[in-house]
Amino acid sequence: MPRSDGMPYGRTIAIGDIHGCDVALESLVAALGLSGRDRLIMLGDAVDRGPGSRRVVEQLLSLREQCRLVPILGNHEQMLLDAVDGRIALPDWLIHGGAETLDSYGKGSALTAIPEEHIEFIRTWGDYYETETHFFAHGNYQHHVPLAQQPWEVMRWRSLSYYTPDPHVSGKIAVLGHTSNKQGQVVNLGHLVCIDTYCHGGGWLTAFDADRGRLWQVSKSGEVRESELPNAR
Numbered sequence: 089m090p091r092s093d094g095m096p097y098g099r100t101i102a103i104g105d106i107h108g109c110d111v112a113l114e115s116l117v118a119a120l121g122l123s124g125r126d127r128l129i130m131l132g133d134a135v136d137r138g139p140g141s142r143r144v145v146e147q148l149l150s151l152r153e154q155c156r157l158v159p160i161l162g163n164h165e166q167m168l169l170d171a172v173d174g175r176i177a178l179p180d181w182l183i184h185g186g187a188e189t190l191d192s193y194g195k196g197s198a199l200t201a202i203p204e205e206h207i208e209f210i211r212t213w214g215d216y217y218e219t220e221t222h223f224f225a226h227g228n229y230q231h232h233v234p235l236a237q238q239p240w241e242v243m244r245w246r247s248l249s250y251y252t253p254d255p256h257v258s259g260k261i262a263v264l265g266h267t268s269n270k271q272g273q274v275v276n277l278g279h280l281v282c283i284d285t286y287c288h289g290g291g292w293l294t295a296f297d298a299d300r301g302r303l304w305q306v307s308k309s310g311e312v313r314e315s316e317l318p319n320a321r
């Protein structure tokens with residue numbers, strides 16, 4: 089798929105749920121050695137729970153200069169925006185990890201401590217992204233529904249433990265986050281790959297080269313390991 093400037097894309101790499109793990113993200117980006125032609129698809133839930141949400145948003149802002157960054161909106165960014173816009177009560181976000189996000193802007197901060205630049209950046213994040221061979225979303229999907237018609241609640245909120253979808257009607261492989269694997273393992277079902285490997289809870293932050301099946305994983309403290317996508321089961 090050529091870019092609008094005619095330059096072909098480099099790698100297509102997805103990153104799972106970061107959840108405020110800024111040290112892990114920094115190590116992961118260093119391990120990837122990104123070029124300006126690489127597409128980096130961040131699968132959502134960059135913020136909340138972990139201690140470094142402010143730094144994560146700052147890192148994502150600067151990653152726009154290093155590669156073709158494609159951020160997807162997770163349910164945690166949805167809660168942040170819903171709190172900012174008054175669609176939910178503030179405590180309903182704070183108890184789900186929002187308190188740690190506000191603390192990252194200064195202990196005990198109010199919503200107004202989040203810079204407008206950060207909020208407006210998060211507002212630009214998409215529901216999903218697709219290539220010729222894969223599609224990328226935060227949570228789940230309905231297998232029989234074309235991507236453009238997917239209910240955003242399913243893509244953003246529905247866990248894979250609620251149901252495991254069949255192969256998507258497009259024939260494309262789904263790359264998802266949101267449903268954390270507490271053992272830190274990438275789940276490969278063949279038609280679906282889930283790369284939320286529970287970094288903030290003691291697992292790993294995972295990056296996945298969708299075309300080559302290569303995996304990079306970084307612990308919360310920044311330890312790096314590389315592997316290949318496990319065989320489908």
Ligand SMILES: [Mn+2]
Pocket residue numbers: 133162163164226244265266267
């Ligand atoms: Mn999520």
